Amino acid sequence: GENVEQHPSTLSVQEGDSAVIKCTYSDSASNYFPWYKQELGKGPQLIIDIRSNVGEKKDQRIAVTLNKTAKHFSLHITETQPEDSAVYFCAASRTGRRALTFGSGTRLQVQP
Amino acid sequence: EAGVTQFPSHSVIEKGQTVTLRCDPISGHDNLYWYRRVMGKEIKFLLHFVKESKQDESGMPNNRFLAERTGGTYSTLKVQPAELEDSGVYFCASSPQGFQAFFGQGTRLTVV
Numbered sequence: 001g002e003n004v005e006q007h008p009s010t011l012s013v014q015e016g017d018s019a020v021i022k023c024t025y026s027d028s029a030s031n032y033f034p035w036y037k038q039e040l041g042k043g044p045q046l047i048i049d050i051r052s053n054v055g056e057k058k059d060q061r062i063a064v065t066l067n068k069t070a071k072h073f074s075l076h077i078t079e080t081q082p083e084d085s086a087v088y089f090c091a092a093s094r095t096g097r098r099a100l101t102f103g104s105g106t107r108l109q110v111q112p
Numbered sequence: 113e114a115g116v117t118q119f120p121s122h123s124v125i126e127k128g129q130t131v132t133l134r135c136d137p138i139s140g141h142d143n144l145y146w147y148r149r150v151m152g153k154e155i156k157f158l159l160h161f162v163k164e165s166k167q168d169e170s171g172m173p174n175n176r177f178l179a180e181r182t183g184g185t186y187s188t189l190k191v192q193p194a195e196l197e198d199s200g201v202y203f204c205a206s207s208p209q210g211f212q213a214f215f216g217q218g219t220r221l222t223v224v
Contacts, residue, residue, distance in 0.1 A: 004154075045215070049211070091155075098160055098211065099157040102147075105154065
């Protein structure tokens with residue numbers, strides 16, 4: 001089955017700096033890669049996603065890049081703000097099996 | 113538009129008791145998923161409904177877990193009898209025809 005590894009497990013940055021979270025996946029058939037943000041006491045919130053036919057996608061301060069050959073994808077957050085502090089999860093799934101396989105999560109702390 | 117709603121938000125039960133979790137998906141979403149996060153580990157898939165049918169139940173841990181989706185609307189997840197290792201946060205998610213899945217706030221289950 002699919003296996004998704006996520007690094008780092010914790011990340012602390014100064015407000016205004018950039019943050020990068022990386023994930024690798026094992027199933028070459030995976031073709032959908034979402035990122036979720038989970039704040040304390042809330043459920044995971046979809047913040048951005050990318051399909052395998054696209055190498056990069058951007059939405060304001062967040063962007064995701066995908067390298068299909070290397071089977072890894074990354075989340076980039078620029079100009080970080082304290083409200084970006086949360087746990088971020090990457091995930092992968094494929095056509096024919098919608099179940100998401102999640103990474104272990106990254107706790108991002110943005111220091112004011 | 114209302115999001116995915118889960119009841120209860122917290123449940124504390126004794127080992128051997130029964131607990132039923134409920135999920136109301138976003139209206140019109142045919143796909144409904146159950147996931148859980150145990151002991152701060154990664155979020156793991158339990159099962160996937162398409163309307164009232166179980167599409168994929170490969171993640172269900174054992175026969176103490178029973179999921180139903182009456183009439184293709186809300187879903188329930190029953191744990192009977194509950195064991196200590198069942199403690200965790202249970203998430204429900206729903207999606208329309210596409211890949212994007214939207215999560216509820218979760219039910220924190222504590223078995224003592």
